[in-house]
Amino acid sequence: VQIKVADTGCGIAEKYMSQIFTPFFTTKAPGSGTGLGLSNCYSIVDKMGGRIRVRSEEKIGSEFTTIFPLNEEGRESIHFTLVNDQNGMNDVFFIQRKVLVGEKGYLEESIHRKEDENALHILAFKGLHPVGTVSLMTSERFWPLPISKYFDIKSVLKTRHCAEIIRLAVLPEMRNTSASIGLIILIFLLARATGVEELIIDVFADDTKTIKLYKKFGFVEVGSYCSPSPVTVLVLQSKSTLEKDRSQLRHFVKPLFSRLRPLFDFGDYTQAVHDEMDRILSADKITEVVEDVEEEIQVI
Structure with missing residues (x-):
């Protein structure tokens, strides 16, 4: 209403x-x-x-x-959107100020940077209120990537078809919930859906749970820097473990994707992200076919 x-x-x-x-x-x-x-x-x-x-x-x-939300359920529901207007950008900067400036000690001037206009921004909402954000900067939109100011990416990236996941910021009470996990999964899927081959991300060193989650994806720790808090740098340069680990595909990825599908609206990118989900899940079907063929060969 x-x-x-x-x-x-x-x-x-x-x-x-x-x-x-x-x-x-x-x-x-x-x-x-x-x-x-x-x-x-x-x-x-x-x-x-x-x-x-x-x-x-x-x-x-x-x-x-x-x-106003239409009902009580609407006050608690988690959903995700891709920013497409100034109101959305204001929400992004609101969360960044809360977390990066208020909690992590970033300078106010570091919020609303020129390069932010070239990034893709995802917002997580609880009801009508923004509770988290994360952004994707592709090399096609902005080069060199923002992290280059603090870390030598040339030593770790092998291609120019790359992107940086930037400014993951979630309100304290929403960390390690479906909102924060959804942001991490969806920004990865959005990157893959836009043709990105290599991904680099920097995570606050004290956010060990997020670092562990990205490592579970297949990201590898490649270094660190301070700006102003200690930051860990991770890179994904091949298929993620989401695509390679059959057990994880069945018991973690498939149910997670099922829960996420109705929760996000990325405009023109929505179908591409759904297609990327289907592509990843198809790896399990391919494995099943291969195993069936191998069993038949053994019988023969």
């Missing part, structure tokens, strides 16, 4: 947009306002499981859209 309210007033300056819901923030003269109006609105809507989106342009006006 959406409720929109718009005006043709003076609009809100872009530099204030990230602060308008902050308690006691106001641009009015002292004594003319408390800075609590929008903050209270945000708090009330948030408690109802909803959220507020804002569009504004100076000297033209503002539009506030209040969005």
Whole structure:
């Protein structure tokens, strides 16, 4: 359910947009306002499981859209989208500020970099609220890859058909849940679906569970750097273990893909990701056929 309210007033300056819901923030003269109006609105809507989106342009006006889930189930459901508008980018930067700046000590200036405009960004939502994000930068869209500023990728990558998984950021309460695991799986599938041959990723060194999960995929640790926290660099240069390990295909990958299929909408990339899922799962069928043929040969 959406409720929109718009005006043709003076609009809100872009530099204030990230602060308008902050308690006691106001641009009015002292004594003319408390800075609590929008903050209270945000708090009330948030408690109802909803959220507020804002569009504004100076000297033209503002539009506030209040969005509510249709039912209680909608407040808890996890889903994933590929960012395709400014609202989505604002959500990406919101999560990055929360995790990278607020928790990991990144500089505010490092958020909203020029190269972000060339990346593919996935958002994880719990209900209507963004809880995590991860991005993919392909060599076709941006070269050299961002990690080159901190790590010599020429020594580990063998092809220019490569990509970097960047800015994996998940709110603390959602780590090691279906939201974080979904982001990790889906960004891998998106990379494969776009024809990427080699993948490189840097993960905070203290995030051992994520590192273990990527190693389970077949990523290999190739080095580390600090920026500003210690970071571990991993590379995948061949088929992932998702495609090679039959037991894992049956008992982990197949049920996981089944759960993920209805949870994501990547626009034009959706079908390509579904096709990549099917391609990976077909490896198990091929193995079955080979084993059946081998059994028949042995019988003969």
